[in-house]
Structures are given as structure tokens and as C-alpha cells.
Amino acid sequence: MSSSHVRLKPPSSDAVDWRCMDLPPETPTAQSSAPIASDPAQAAALFERSVEIMARLRAPGGCPWDREQSFDSIRKYTLEEAYEVFDAIERRDFPHLAEELGDLLLQVLFYAEMAANYGHFTIADVLNHLNNKLIRRHPHVFGDEASRAAGNRADVDAEVAGSSAAVLRNWEEIKAAEKASHAAGAASAQMLPASRLDSVQRAMPALAEAAKLGSKAQKSGFDWPSWRDLLPKLVEETSELEAEASSDDPARKPAVEAELGDLLFTVVNLGRHLGVDAEMALRGCNRRFRQRFHEMELASSRPLEELAPDELEALWAQAKRKLAAQPETQP
Numbered sequence: 001m002s003s004s005h006v007r008l009k010p011p012s013s014d015a016v017d018w019r020c021m022d023l024p025p026e027t028p029t030a031q032s033s034a035p036i037a038s039d040p041a042q043a044a045a046l047f048e049r050s051v052e053i054m055a056r057l058r059a060p061g062g063c064p065w066d067r068e069q070s071f072d073s074i075r076k077y078t079l080e081e082a083y084e085v086f087d088a089i090e091r092r093d094f095p096h097l098a099e100e101l102g103d104l105l106l107q108v109l110f111y112a113e114m115a116a117n118y119g120h121f122t123i124a125d126v127l128n129h130l131n132n133k134l135i136r137r138h139p140h141v142f143g144d145e146a147s148r149a150a151g152n153r154a155d156v157d158a159e160v161a162g163s164s165a166a167v168l169r170n171w172e173e174i175k176a177a178e179k180a181s182h183a184a185g186a187a188s189a190q191m192l193p194a195s196r197l198d199s200v201q202r203a204m205p206a207l208a209e210a211a212k213l214g215s216k217a218q219k220s221g222f223d224w225p226s227w228r229d230l231l232p233k234l235v236e237e238t239s240e241l242e243a244e245a246s247s248d249d250p251a252r253k254p255a256v257e258a259e260l261g262d263l264l265f266t267v268v269n270l271g272r273h274l275g276v277d278a279e280m281a282l283r284g285c286n287r288r289f290r291q292r293f294h295e296m297e298l299a300s301s302r303p304l305e306e307l308a309p310d311e312l313e314a315l316w317a318q319a320k321r322k323l324a325a326q327p328e329t330q331p
Contacts, residue, residue, distance in 0.1 A: 051123055054109040058117060071114060078107045137174050140167060153177045196220065207278045210268040227273035230266060237263040288323070295319035 057066040081104045088097040112123035132150040139147035139158035147158070154177035160166035196219075200212045217223055224230050241259040244252055268278040296304060296315040304312065 050105070050109055051113075054106075054113045058113050066110075069110070069114070071111065074107070074110055078104075081107055136178075137171055139170065139174075147174075151178075153181060205279060207264075207268055207282070210265050211272045211278060214265075214269040214272050224269070224273065227270055230270040230273060233266050234263070234270070237266050291323055292316060292319040295322060 057063045081100065085097065085100045085104055088094075088100045108126065109123065112121070112126050116122045135142045136147050136150035136152045139152065139156060140160040142150075144152075144158045152174050154170075154173040156170040156173050157166070158170075160170065197213060197216055200209060200216055202209065204212070214223065224233070237259065241256070241263055244255045244259050271278040271281060296312070296319050299315055299318060300307065304315075307315070
């Protein structure tokens with residue numbers, strides 16, 4: 001969906017509210033560059049080359065690291081690359097944004113090549129799904145007949161008369177029809193009873209999902225009575241994590257990950273009871289850590305790696321005191 005189609009209505013209670021990340025609309029400046037005409041043929045050739053490179057990296061005799069990767073091992077990099085794209089946009093660093101978008105595209109190529117290796121699908125299937133979706137959801141551009149040929153089952157008016165509101169209405173109706181079709185297929189395939197947690201999206205940051213799950217479970221009476229009741233739970237989860245981590249057995253890593261997840265889930269829901277958004281709390285902590293660490297670097301006459309632990313701790317305490325005395329500013 002193009003940037004002109006961004007939904008403006010408030011999100012539902014079970015959706016992620018991305019409005020806190022909104023930036024003010026761009027205004028033309030004297031430094032604005034002239035529009036660049038896209039070259040589909042050049043882009044197609046370069047994309048084909050990228051697909052070939054990815055296939056070569058994963059092929060026998062290719063890169064050992066790339067060949068060892070799995071969907072689970074690289075998924076964390078997908079989040080990292082998405083955040084780096086977001087950061088470049090915030091900073092209006094467009095030369096860097098082009099590079100970061102390439103890194104994000106690499107994730108798509110990597111997943112598609114692995115899927116092809118395992119016999120699931122290829123990059124051609126990915127592109128076919130994308131093209132059909134764009135045509136299906138834009139009957140006002142490609143025509144109702146093409147939209148239906150691409151899978152649209154919603155009865156919408158393709159004559160939008162230049163109205164973005166009409167485009168949004170059609171978009172939502174077509175999307176709802178898609179979801180209904182997918183849900184019917186999934187229900188017939190699995191025949192599993194629905195859960196009230198199904199309304200909480202999986203496609204959201206893990207901290208936000210944890211808070212939503214806790215809030216939804218609360219409506220069924222499955223929750224801690226107050227924030228104070230979560231404090232003993234934190235102690236319990238910390239002890240369980242310590243017990244797993246103390247084994248030093250690499251085979252216990254999944255168990256350590258599970259216990260750390262339980263601890264994080266409890267912390268997020270402590271924040272929910274306190275009315276604190278865990279994502280914003282952690283971003284604030286990250287900002288303070290950056291500032292304090294930079295103060296340590298500035299205050300030390302020697303590289304930090306040459307200092308003893310007690311010297312580092314003294315510099316940290318000094319940085320905290322100095323910054324605490326200053327009014328806090330957002331980056």
C-alpha cells in the first residue's frame with residue numbers, strides 16, 4: 001500500500017498503535033532533489049543478479065555461514081534491519097536508507113532461497129503473491145475485472161473519484177474478504193476451536209504482543225491482582241532462569257531461552273499493571289545508557305578497556321550523577 005493510503009483512523013484495542021512513531025509530514029526544502037525516473041528493466045536485471053548471488057551463496061561450495069543458516073537463526077536480523085530502515089527514515093539519511101533497504105531486501109531473498117531449498121516456495125511465488133495483492137486491492141487503478149482475476153472477492157465500487165477515503169474503504173473490505181477466506185481455509189484444515197487470544201496479532205513486536213496477551217487474559221480473570229503480586233513472580237522466574245543457566249550445557253540453551261522469555265513476559269506485564277509501556281521504557285533505558293557510557297568515555301583519560309572494574313564502576317556512578325543533574329532531553 002502506498003504512503004498516501006496510510007490509515008488515519010484510531011487502531012482497535014488489539015492492534016499495535018504505531019502513531020507514536022509517526023513523523024511530521026515532509027515539507028519541500030531548497031535541498032530537495034529532482035525526481036528520479038525508475039528504470040524497470042535495470043531494476044529487473046539487478047534483482048535477477050541478486051537472486052543469482054543468493055542462490056550461489058546457499059549452493060554447495062558457497063558460503064559456509066549462509067549455508068548453515070535457518071529461518072530461526074536469521075529472523076532476529078530481519079527485525080534488526082527493519083529498525084535500521086526506520087532509523088534512517090527518522091534521520092532523513094536517504095543515501096543510507098538506500099543501503100538499509102537493500103539489507104532488508106536481502107532478508108527476503110534469504111528466506112525465499114531457504115524456502116526453495118526445503119521445497120516450500122521460490123522468490124517467484126513471493127513476487128506473484130505481491131503482484132496479485134497490489135492488483136487485487138487497487139481495482140480503481142487496474143480495473144474491477146483485473147482485481148477479481150487477482151483474487152478479489154469483495155463487492156466494492158472501483159469508481160473512487162480521486163477520494164482517498166473511498167480507496168481506504170475498498171482496501172479494508174477487500175482485505176476483510178481475504179482474511180475471511182483464509183480463516184475458512186484454516187478452519188477446515190485444522191478444525192481447532194478458536195481462542196480469545198486469536199484476536200491478538202502475532203505480527204507485532206514481542207513486547208507489545210506480551211502486553212496485549214496479558215490484557216486479553218485479564219478479561220478472563222487470569223491475571224495478577226496487582227503489580228505487587230508480580231514481584232514474587234519475578235523472583236521465581238529469575239531463580240528458574242538461574243537454575244537453567246548454571247548448567248553450562250549448550251544443549252540447555254532452548255531451556256535458558258524459554259526461562260528468559262518467561263522472565264521478560266512477567267516484566268512486561270508488571271509494566272502493564274503500572275501503566276508503563278515496556279517498549280518505551282526500554283527505549284528510554286537505552287537512551288540513558290548511551291548517554292552515561294559516552295560520559296564515561298569523555299571523563300576517562302585512558303581507553304575504557306584499560307580500566308579496572310572498580311574504575312569503570314566509579315566512572316559510571318559519576319556519569320549518572322552528572323546526567324541526573326541535567327534536564328533530560330529527547331534525542
